[in-house]
Amino acid sequence: MKILKKKQSGFTLLEMSIVLFIISLLVLIMLPNLSQQRKHANSIHGKAMTSVIQTQIDAYENENGTDNVSLEELNKANYLTDAQVQQAHHEKIVIVDGKAI
Numbered sequence: 607m608k609i610l611k612k613k614q615s616g617f618t619l620l621e622m623s624i625v626l627f628i629i630s631l632l633v634l635i636m637l638p639n640l641s642q643q644r645k646h647a648n649s650i651h652g653k654a655m656t657s658v659i660q661t662q663i664d665a666y667e668n669e670n671g672t673d674n675v676s677l678e679e680l681n682k683a684n685y686l687t688d689a690q691v692q693q694a695h696h697e698k699i700v701i702v703d704g705k706a707i
Contacts, residue, residue: 675704
């Protein structure tokens, strides 16, 4: 009587190691790119925030006839929200001579 061995299906250790190696390579290629994209997005966000603040400075100065304004004054006059003022402080945006820097 012969005992038939049933062929087991599945992956060998070598096959799994190769797949994990390829996935690791892909991750190593993608990580620096993701980091660079995040820095670029933060840079664009900072420029956009500066532009928003400058627009609100101009609107405030035109409506109130004053040349000297602060972030807090813009907030009190409802030109900027509390979140925008906090973000401006986080981005280190200041107002110098009527210009958002």
